[in-house]
Amino acid sequence: MLAIGLIVTASFFIYEATSSRKTRSLAKELTTGAVASFFLGFGSLFLLLASGVYV
Template identity: 75%
Template structure:
């Protein structure tokens, strides 16, 4: 016979959504600020494309997941 379907649930408890949103958005904004400071203070000769890509990727990752948890905590289930 057919077995009962198991409900899909989040791996993260709903109570953690606001905290995760604040923490991840804060980290993302700090990394973004450090990226802008690096770009403003570094000369063209001393720039390193690898450092720029890593910093931009980390900032993007934290801001993306922070935005996701912000939407989830507001009740917009994406």
């Protein structure tokens, strides 16, 4: 899950850096950010649980 989150985050940054200001889509930015946040959040939670840190 962390790997997927990092890949989606990287694609978000690439999208932001390569698209011009007029061609950006707010829906695409929000969707990509939400997916990245979901996977990074649950990935880090499960990593902490697997390593014995109970949160």
